[in-house]
Amino acid sequence: MKSSNVMAALVTLSLAATAATPAMALENEFHGLFSARYINSNFNRTQTTDYGPGDGTYDPSGKTKNQYSSNFIEQRERLTYIAKANADVKLITQFELDYSYWGNSSYTVGRNQGGAIGADTVNLETKNIYLDANPFKNINMKLGMMPNTDAFKGVLFDTDMAGILLSSSYGKFSPSIGFFRFNDGSSSIDKALGKKTSDLLMLDGKFNVTNELKVGGAYYFFGNNQGATTNPVVGYTDAGAPIYANDPTVFEAKPDNNIKIHVLGLNAEYVQGPLTLNGFAIYETGWNNKRYTSAFSGNIGAKLNAGPGTARAEFLYVTGDSRADVSGATSRSNAFYSAAGEHGYYNNEMVILGRDKNAYTTDNSIIFNAGNEGRGQIGGYLGYDLPINDRLTTAYNAGFAAVAKDSTAKPHKSNYLGTEINAEATYKLIENLTTSVRAGYVFLGDYYKGVALHGETPVNPYDAKLMFTYIF
Amino acid sequence: MKKVLIAVMAIFALSATSMTFAADTKSNQKDECLLASKGCRDQVDSIQQKIKKINTEIKKGKKVYSAEDLKKLQQKLKEADDILINLEKPGH
Numbered sequence A: 001m002k003s004s005n006v007m008a009a010l011v012t013l014s015l016a017a018t019a020a021t022p023a024m025a026l027e028n029e030f031h032g033l034f035s036a037r038y039i040n041s042n043f044n045r046t047q048t049t050d051y052g053p054g055d056g057t058y059d060p061s062g063k064t065k066n067q068y069s070s071n072f073i074e075q076r077e078r079l080t081y082i083a084k085a086n087a088d089v090k091l092i093t094q095f096e097l098d099y100s101y102w103g104n105s106s107y108t109v110g111r112n113q114g115g116a117i118g119a120d121t122v123n124l125e126t127k128n129i130y131l132d133a134n135p136f137k138n139i140n141m142k143l144g145m146m147p148n149t150d151a152f153k154g155v156l157f158d159t160d161m162a163g164i165l166l167s168s169s170y171g172k173f174s175p176s177i178g179f180f181r182f183n184d185g186s187s188s189i190d191k192a193l194g195k196k197t198s199d200l201l202m203l204d205g206k207f208n209v210t211n212e213l214k215v216g217g218a219y220y221f222f223g224n225n226q227g228a229t230t231n232p233v234v235g236y237t238d239a240g241a242p243i244y245a246n247d248p249t250v251f252e253a254k255p256d257n258n259i260k261i262h263v264l265g266l267n268a269e270y271v272q273g274p275l276t277l278n279g280f281a282i283y284e285t286g287w288n289n290k291r292y293t294s295a296f297s298g299n300i301g302a303k304l305n306a307g308p309g310t311a312r313a314e315f316l317y318v319t320g321d322s323r324a325d326v327s328g329a330t331s332r333s334n335a336f337y338s339a340a341g342e343h344g345y346y347n348n349e350m351v352i353l354g355r356d357k358n359a360y361t362t363d364n365s366i367i368f369n370a371g372n373e374g375r376g377q378i379g380g381y382l383g384y385d386l387p388i389n390d391r392l393t394t395a396y397n398a399g400f401a402a403v404a405k406d407s408t409a410k411p412h413k414s415n416y417l418g419t420e421i422n423a424e425a426t427y428k429l430i431e432n433l434t435t436s437v438r439a440g441y442v443f444l445g446d447y448y449k450g451v452a453l454h455g456e457t458p459v460n461p462y463d464a465k466l467m468f469t470y471i472f
Numbered sequence B: 001m002k003k004v005l006i007a008v009m010a011i012f013a014l015s016a017t018s019m020t021f022a023a024d025t026k027s028n029q030k031d032e033c034l035l036a037s038k039g040c041r042d043q044v045d046s047i048q049q050k051i052k053k054i055n056t057e058i059k060k061g062k063k064v065y066s067a068e069d070l071k072k073l074q075q076k077l078k079e080a081d082d083i084l085i086n087l088e089k090p091g092h
Helices: A003-025 B002-023 B032-036 B047-063 B067-088
Strands: A027-041 A070-086 A089-099 A124-136 A139-149 A158-168 A173-184 A197-208 A213-224 A233-236 A242-244 A259-272 A275-288 A291-306 A309-318 A377-387 A392-402 A416-430 A433-444 A462-471
Touching (some): A027 B067
Antiparallel strands (some): A027 A462, A070 A089, A089 A124, A124 A139, A197 A213, A259 A275, A291 A309, A377 A392, A392 A416, A433 A462
16 A cells, blocks of 8 residues: 555544544534425415416406416425534524425526426525524524514514624513614625615513513614615515516616614513413604605404313504505605515414415415505404314414505505405324315405406405425 | 545444444344334434423423523523424415
8 A cells, every 4th residue: 555545544534533523522403394285276376466466465456357276286395404512502504495386397596496307406595594602691692694583473574684683681681682684785886885785773672570471672773775776676486586566566767765764662461371462562653765654553462271272363453554556655654664575474374364374485465564565454363273182283263354544546445355264274194294284265355346357356265275294 | 446445444434333333232132223213322302302301391390400490491492492483484
């Protein structure tokens, strides 16, 4: 054996040994989810949603009264890797691999693609990469691209964002402060970063008054002075191309954004025996470009252990503006501001009327954003969770929703959007693997009366899903 | 030939650990790890098992754990819950 080969062997062996040693010192955790679901719907993946201009928000206007039913299978995998050096520092990384529907494409590059014969597609999405550390006593720091949700059931933001979040705890008081950069479009305008940005500053505090009562307060600031040569991006197509806001529908050159929204909010939770009450109140003030904004949102929720199951109730009110769709309006506005498309109110457990907790890349609803395209919302929701046995659980929900303020430019017959009923059954097949069925149906309100093609009224939408989910 | 030798040595070095594990099963015992994926030495908890374990420990309360320990366990429970929530979370 030549001396160089001996050296190579020694290096290989020592590398193998050193690779094994640090691994012993680390706590490595892998977790993940796989889900495949068959969807039958005259709502999702039709021209009133994904294949129409209202992608995200249901829009049957000018479409045929009846819709073909879509039949497709959607698939998702999420993988989380946590590298923990010790109790005070860990790195969290989460990936996502989706097929928006089986049969969509193969041998290509793009998120949600690769579900067709042959597969072989580059479709790995990186959702999160962030450090979670306790650098000082009683201080937790999260740094990087992390999931972050507001303290108000997701009506403002609930998404992945890059930033820093510092949290602490002093007895019964838990404050936190964070800064997040949503977008930085400076490079194309000023040829230097950090000048034209969209950012979030958040201050949150929670206080445990007693064992039964918790109260919280928050101040958020949304600042955005980015150049806006097109409408804001509200989502992405299956091929990864941006989807722009529909209002106005014609893209036009615009001056830089001038968004300075101050958000003040209070929340509370009270637990007494079998009853849990919670809710919030939010006031927004500031400038949304040329319109001075003064908006409000209020919520109350209740859970009660009643009989063999749990009864639920939710109410949400969000102010609206009758001139929200008027381009260039300069008057005072009551339209509610949120991180567009990057938030969701899921507590109402709706399938079609509100955001669907089971939505993956196919994600549509009648009320998509909390501000409801500037119209606001008034909604009441009732539900009952009924476990049947160790393996089978069921849930039943009903929802009633209206817009808070109709458009003066294009008025509808009524503010009432519709009534939804839905039911769900989840069965544990084996440990970690469940199968579930969820179906929802909406009796459309007069808001949609006569809006379809030839002045007809669209048929009531429905959506049914059969899902298999493995979590480890 | 020399390259093959180097590769064999590397494989041997890397597989040394698993050989140790395999040697743990006595000659008259079934290897339940191979047979039924049970009792593997490198087996780790699923997120559901982790949550269950932490809850079990929290229920032991102050008889076993100090107030400081219980606070840490509550924090671990929140972290585990967050992992599960983030896996199941809807979105694109």
